[in-house]
Amino acid sequence: MEDYKVKVQNVTKEYDLFKTQSEKLRSFFSVSKKSVPHFWSLMGISLTIQPGETLGLIGVNGSGKSTLSNIISGIIPQTTGYVDVRGETSIVAISAGLRNNLTGRENIRLKSLMQGMTNEQIDEVMPDIISFADIGDFVDQPVKSYSSGMRSRLGFAIAVHIKPDILIIDEALSVGDDTFYQKCVDKITEFKEEGKTIIFVSHSLKQIQMLCDKVAWINYGELKMVGDTKEVTAKYREFTKWFKKLSKKEKHEFETKRKSIQKNFSIEKYQKKVAEEMQKNAPDEKNVPAKVHKLFYGSVISEKMSVWNQLLTWGVLLVVIFFCLVNISGYSVGHIISDPSALIHPSHVLHLPGVK
Template structure:
């Protein structure tokens, strides 16, 4: 295995605000009202891992554990809330209908995805027929994707992803649909990628597929990285957890899930940052203030602000007001100067004079 890494995550978190209504979300966006009561859900609670060049790494875990959130962060679909993310190379994610525009035809989606990956029209045309043959959806290639079945969307998405020559291939449950023939084609293609030394991230509920395809495996458990290591070891531990979980009563299983979800709701990012700073201080043997500064930079140095500044909010509000004002001026028929000096004239529009048949409406 190469010592060169392709993916590195350090202390990565992802927070979602659980707004109850669209109006509540809009008010929060402009901070027009207090929203302290809006619950915050942490899909990831400080995940750190390194994936090396040529590795095939499985990602397993129960539903809602944060697997897809992590794969979407790595592929650049969504940003992390805190932490360091370094992805070295072009990524291509394969999920059921991921990245496919439903209003476009299959052929148009091939062109669009190719252009988004930086391919030229000539390069897209060179692989177009191979993609169509691999997807095996027949004349549907010229039909809108919205008319496809989930299996057809998955086949097209997979075919596009593996033919645009990515450095890193991310497969998120994409092999859970489709017939056995296509499934075998996918496995053969993944094996080919492995032989070519490409890096593969494989998110799946199928432990057999993970065992077959992956060198190492990460077990994500309700936002935490519970285990990372040799695939056989991690999968066996996960199977044991699943067996123990199934032995619980229905109430016991429900209580366990509620407890874990509550921890994701109650996660304190500030307390976590302090914990990491303390660990950094002890490990590096540096002063407390230096550890805090280094940790804060690690948490937020690579992160774009997820919430707008007060100045930006005011700027947008002013821009909206100006746009509305000019719209009213245009409709009223008055001049801008007159409307500014006497805004009340906007309530008394000037209608253009008409002649002939139009006079009947006077």
């Protein structure tokens, strides 16, 4: 059995660009496949994270770093691909997992219960979490009244005290003062010494170099490079240096081109490409296209209703409407079946079966 903590293979993520909620609802129930603008946040990401490894995720805004971390943590499903996470994950992000209408203390209990802790265990660790977060009396105030720094403090404090197997940190160290930042770094270092697996998303290359064993550079939905921290960060610096030298017009043209690629990405062409590469590497392998299709969709939970489910939903809806109309008509079901016109000529007298 292959030894790894996290493995993602050919992972993609598509977002439909609906303009209104009603448009989204119509698409959900629609049997026919109408053309809806879409955007591919991830376009075939494959990487493996070893036990005890700290992987840094870098890339410009909108490249898909947070999308990938959310897929690994189970917050959102992938559109295609294989994701295997061996252990419990806990994600720390400025806005992830905290309920606005609950107090800080209530959020601590809720998130801890969701991680499988008992109330007794939560009572035991509660003082440590509150002390680490250091948000004072705000712990008993609704989270919606918190600043971004306070939310980050609380989220980080909860995540590191429920002892996850895999800790995911998404820009959580970008807010807060130096004192709290150092507490976080010390805690991350402690986790590394304990052999925990960490995924660290950050724009700060200084933080990445200080904490990470390996780095993955995601560039506009594609895995540009993965490898040694020093080597990958050096290449990323070259890219950012080149980009900053571009004129405003050139920057706009470059970003427009990259986003166009993400909008026009074809999952069918990508799937065919993967199948061709697999066949080339294993010429005697049979049914490669079918195996690739299973690899792409075998572990995916669809976010859209299948045609059969849509037809079933419409069927159930029509049956419910029929019985509602029968009830309003005042006639029995048998009478309506024998004389459907009675539905549009309701009786003012209730007709019961066997009663004249």
